[in-house]
Amino acid sequence: MNIGTRTVDTVTILDISGKITIGESSVELRNKIRDLVKSGQKNILLNMGDVSYMDSSGIGELVSAYTNVTNSGGKLKLLHLTKKLHELLAITKLLTVFESYENEQQALQSFRK
Amino acid sequence: MNIGTRTVDTVTILDISGKITIGESSVELRNKIRDLVKSGQKNILLNMGDVSYMDSSGIGELVSAYTNVTNSGGKLKLLHLTKKLHELLAITKLLTVFESYENEQQALQSFRK
Amino acid sequence: MSLRANVVEVSVESSLDYVELIQTLSDNITRMMGFDADTSHWIGMSIRESVVNAIYHGNKSDKSKRVGIKFEIYQDRLVVNVDDEGEGFDPGSIPDPLAGENLMKPSGRGIFFMKSFMDQVEFLPRPAGGTRLRMTKRMHSILEGEKK
């Protein structure tokens, strides 16, 4: 897995590519989110477009990230769900939990409200 | 395996790509050579640059092709040996049997002599 | 293809090192059998989840214990057995990940995924101890009517 970090206005965008699965990649994402929360970042957008594979641990990391950011008063949203991630979130009833966008501009605007 | 056919001057160039291994691909190459020999083609150049995989059957087909073309009074030469094919021909002592070229122009010229 | 199953068996120590290999193997087998790319993906993921469970929950990462994976390849279906040397467990006692109180838990979705993507999932106690997870995926199951 690889995580690129961009900042647009007040939003930190994480461009994630590769696999988010049990083991290293899950831990890496967890640490990244923890660091952002620690440094006071409130608005986090995870770009999932290049995520090639997720397992139940990966889904678990998304849930943890959401909880972590929300509990510290921030917002975590998703961008560019792949068809497979969409399906996993749908069957686990998490699609209603996560705010997600197909368009980066719209996602960024949503944080301004 | 895929075989593209080009003719330059008196030379038929077969651009082979993919695998030449036991089964279909070996048979396909064999039939192609047989048809060219039947139709009176004397000068045949096999472009091996895009051959991704060969096994002992593939090497056997090259030998059969060589014998077939030579016995009918023609010439069969090789172009763009991959590193792996070079190694297989070297250890089987076939490198001295096959005339081979790294450069298409030079290969074509060699048929003119 | 003969009626006797073609069999691919893997026996490895309890380490995540082999999970990728097993999933790639699964992908190769299912594509060779003629499952479409999406179905192959979900089968592979189900197998991945079951192997991870066998390593962590079954064998508790004890490297002296093994995980056995057996692919039985039939003309009309794939049957996969995943065996561990753990203490077994009661599959009936597993919390429902869709229940409100579990929805935001970071774990507990593995077996749910297996059940979602495979046609049949059984947990069988092994005589020697441990669990055998037996999963079946039929081909063209959509054409054959309702999924069980």
Add this chain to the structure above:
Amino acid sequence: MSLRANVVEVSVESSLDYVELIQTLSDNITRMMGFDADTSHWIGMSIRESVVNAIYHGNKSDKSKRVGIKFEIYQDRLVVNVDDEGEGFDPGSIPDPLAGENLMKPSGRGIFFMKSFMDQVEFLPRPAGGTRLRMTKRMHSILEGEKK
């Protein structure tokens, strides 16, 4: 890694359909073990040749007969057994493909390739009949001195 080998076993009918799967499996295992890409290629090719021999020469393409492939994965080497249910043969009687009279033969190079690319190749008669081909490839064998 434990001293006990990790084992991947495959048992399939005598059909070329499985040759690609077995070779892909070999590639995945050898890359996971840390062999470089070229070495992995040659190991995979040796295994391919041996499986093709087991199908054609051993089992004579009789689909009721099986080919068994067993990968034993050790820290310092890979051992591969390829079993058929044929009539066995005398490896000493095989013509040398480098001999002048054989150089232009269209076949007879499979075992030669196995011997060229693996560190050890043994043909063992199986008690139940048929042949077990046992091949070993050590890791970093160049560093350990002369190849046997």
